[in-house]
Amino acid sequence: MLPKLNQMLHYQIASSDAEEAAIAYKSRIADELEDGFLIEMPISEKTGRYKRLFLGDELSMYFVSEDGIKNYFDSHVTGFKEDGIRLVKIRKPDPDRIAKVQRRSFLRVGAELDLAVKLSSHVRFVCKTDDVGGGGISFVCDGKWPLEQGQTLECWLLLSYRNGSIEHAPFKGEIVRVAELDIGRKQAMIKFVSINDSERQKIIRYCFEKQLETRNR
Structure with a gap:
């Protein structure tokens, strides 16, 4: 199961800086492409501030399905698109590499x-x-x-x-x-x-x- 249009993605950005790597961000899926998704600019879930992404940034992401299951996957930034607002293109995950975690249980x-x-x-x-x-x-x-x-x-x-x-x-x-x-x-x-x-x-x-x-x- 893949995330859908307008669904919110939650994630952390890989970084050698421990504090930066621990910050949680969120983005809405603005469009779906054949090989990826276009997402809005990341917003810090704690401060509400925007974060700039760069080509190749690695992302540890999850989305929550309607039945409350968290679906974890890895992705990375593959490009950008200007469409009134700046959108970030990320790689679409292989469905077989999405890890599902029940709301009340843990991997x-x-x-x-x-x-x-x-x-x-x-x-x-x-x-x-x-x-x-x-x-x-x-x-x-x-x-x-x-x-x-x-x-x-x-x-x-x-x-x-x-x-x-x-x-x-x-x-x-x-x-x-x-x-x-x-x-x-x-x-x-x-x-x-x-x-x-x-x-x-x-x-x-x-x-x-x-x-x-x-x-x-």
């Missing part, structure tokens, strides 16, 4: 990312995630750490994106389950209990890029 992908965990003022450690998603994560750590179901943790997740930028996503999570692995290791499944929307979006963006990377192999 989850396998990933080994660095995670800093704080159990208390005296107990802190660093480990690797097993998978990550917009609703929670799981991680594998040394078996010596005292992890229990229902325990609340403070965590800092290190995210690395395809364009080379790096982000930190802090959150508080609750242990849903602890599993004993091989000798000396544990796996903990965590659900987010306190996380800013901007931090959750960083994780969702990482998951989306990871899913597309897997599809292209």
